[in-house]
Amino acid sequence: MKAAFAVLLLVAGLSSCQTAGPTSRPVSQRPAGVRPYPMVTCAVCEDLLDGRGPEVTEVRGRQELIFCSPACQQRFQASPSRYLAALPRAN
Numbered sequence: 313m314k315a316a317f318a319v320l321l322l323v324a325g326l327s328s329c330q331t332a333g334p335t336s337r338p339v340s341q342r343p344a345g346v347r348p349y350p351m352v353t354c355a356v357c358e359d360l361l362d363g364r365g366p367e368v369t370e371v372r373g374r375q376e377l378i379f380c381s382p383a384c385q386q387r388f389q390a391s392p393s394r395y396l397a398a399l400p401r402a403n
């Protein structure tokens with residue numbers, strides 16, 4: 313009885329995960345296939361990202377970006393290629 317219940321749960325879990333992709337990795341808000349942000353500083357002003365400010369995360373293409381504030385995100389969006397070119401390649 314217990315085994316049958318576990319199988320039911322597994323099937324239900326598999327069918328509900330089809331659009332979300334594999335969930336075997338540790339909990340993360342980053343979608344599968346997106347490269348993690350490679351630096352500890354803001355992508356625009358290079359301030360240290362200490363987790364205490366109003367940090368903003370954005371995914372551009374398949375690259376995750378983190379800014380120290382919404383103002384820096386706006387500066388990035390004004391000329392994204394300039395800041396993307398300055399990122400170290402993590403792959």
Ligand SMILES: [Zn+2]
Binds near residue numbers: 357358359381
């Ligand atoms: Zn910044």
